[in-house]
Amino acid sequence: NAGVTQTPKFQVLKTGQSMTLQCAQDMNHEYMSWYRQDPGMGLRLIHYSVGAGITDQGEVPNGYNVSRSTTEDFPLRLLSAAPSQTSVYFCASSMLQGNGYTFGSGTRLTVV
Amino acid sequence: TQLLEQSPQFLSIQEGENLTVYCNSSSVFSSLQWYRQEPGEGPVLLVTVVTGGEVKKLKRLTFQFGDARKDSSLHITAAQPGDTGLYLCAGSRGNKLVFGAGTILRVKS
Numbered sequence: 001n002a003g004v005t006q007t008p009k010f011q012v013l014k015t016g017q018s019m020t021l022q023c024a025q026d027m028n029h030e031y032m033s034w035y036r037q038d039p040g041m042g043l044r045l046i047h048y049s050v051g052a053g054i055t056d057q058g059e060v061p062n063g064y065n066v067s068r069s070t071t072e073d074f075p076l077r078l079l080s081a082a083p084s085q086t087s088v089y090f091c092a093s094s095m096l097q098g099n100g101y102t103f104g105s106g107t108r109l110t111v112v
Numbered sequence: 113t114q115l116l117e118q119s120p121q122f123l124s125i126q127e128g129e130n131l132t133v134y135c136n137s138s139s140v141f142s143s144l145q146w147y148r149q150e151p152g153e154g155p156v157l158l159v160t161v162v163t164g165g166e167v168k169k170l171k172r173l174t175f176q177f178g179d180a181r182k183d184s185s186l187h188i189t190a191a192q193p194g195d196t197g198l199y200l201c202a203g204s205r206g207n208k209l210v211f212g213a214g215t216i217l218r219v220k221s
Contacts, residue, residue, distance in 0.1 A: 004154075033209065040121075042200060042213040043155070050207050058208065090154050098143040098162070098204045103154030 002026050006091050006104035013081040013111045021076040021107050023091030031094040032074040033058070033101070034066065036087040043090065049074055050097070081111045115139060116203055116212035124218045128190050133215045135201035136183045142204050144177055144184045149198040149214075158186075191219045 007022045025032065030051045035043040035058075045058030049068040063085060065077040074093075078085060088108050092101040119134045135144070143162045147155035159168050161177035161184060168175045172195075174187040188195055196219050202211045 031207070035211070040213060042118075043202075043211040045208060045210060048208060056207070059210070092154070092209075094209075097207055098160070100145055100157035100160050101155075101202075101209060103147075103156070105154050106152075 004091055004093055004102050004104035006089075006107050008107060009105070010108050011110070013078070013109065015081060015083060015111060017081050019078050019081065021078075021089055021091075021109075023074045023076065023104060024072050025074075025091075025093040025102070026072065027093065027095070027102065028071060029093035029095050029102070030071065031097060031099075031101075032068065033092050034064070034074070034076045035090045035092065036060065036085075037090060037106075038087050046076065046089075078109075083111045085109065086111045115210050116201055118199075118201055118212035118215050120215060121213065122216045122218075124220065125191055127192055127219055127221045129219075131188050131191055131217070133186045133188075133199055133201075133217070134183070135185065135212055137203060138182065139203070139205065140181050142181075144181070144204070145202045145209070146175055146184070146186055147200040147202060149200060155198075155200055188217075191217075193219045193221045195219050 033048040034046040047066040049055045091104045094101045146158045149155040164179045164181045166177045172189045200214045
């Protein structure tokens with residue numbers, strides 16, 4: 001099992017550009033989430049999904065879109081990148097609500 | 113404002129010392145999890161506690177969930193340099209998992 005795979009690992013964007021961060025899991029997990037991690041702030045929830053076709057907003061959803069067309073994939077789209085979106089992004093998945101999450105290794109995004 | 117408050121934010125100790133990290137909230141959680149994260153990697157789950165008053169042990173690590181399911185603690189006995197890392201608590205509320213800001217632990221040999 002590969003677990004949770006995130007691509008790319010590093011990305012530099014110019015302000016205003018759009019891009020998609022990819023996340024795939026091969027554990028047949030229903031729950032998937034996207035977090036951003038900034039120094040001193042822990043992980044903040046951006047969007048999450050409880051199953052294919054179902055998504056909802058987390059704590060900091062503005063500027064991001066998600067979709068969940070399959071159980072395996074949960075891409076995160078930045079619509080128009082801003083310097084405030086410079087961060088490390090983590091995708092995570094879990095079999096059940098309340099169970100522990102498996103995290104990907106992260107995408108380090110810099111917006112200039 | 114963090115829903116989960118962790119303390120201390122930073123801890124630097126000598127090898128062999130004991131330590132406790134706290135995770136507090138005014139909200140009730142259905143479960144609480146502890147993760148450890150190393151630089152450049154994603155968090156890795158250490159434990160999940162579900163029942164109020166529950167105590168779980170993982171080698172030299174002891175985790176406790178408060179009776180009211182609003183707080184938790186992580187105690188490390190005889191810390192080793194390999195314990196160095198960022199320790200994160202996370203609470204489950206509905207379909208969301210929310211994190212504290214973390215405790216950076218440095219164990220010096």
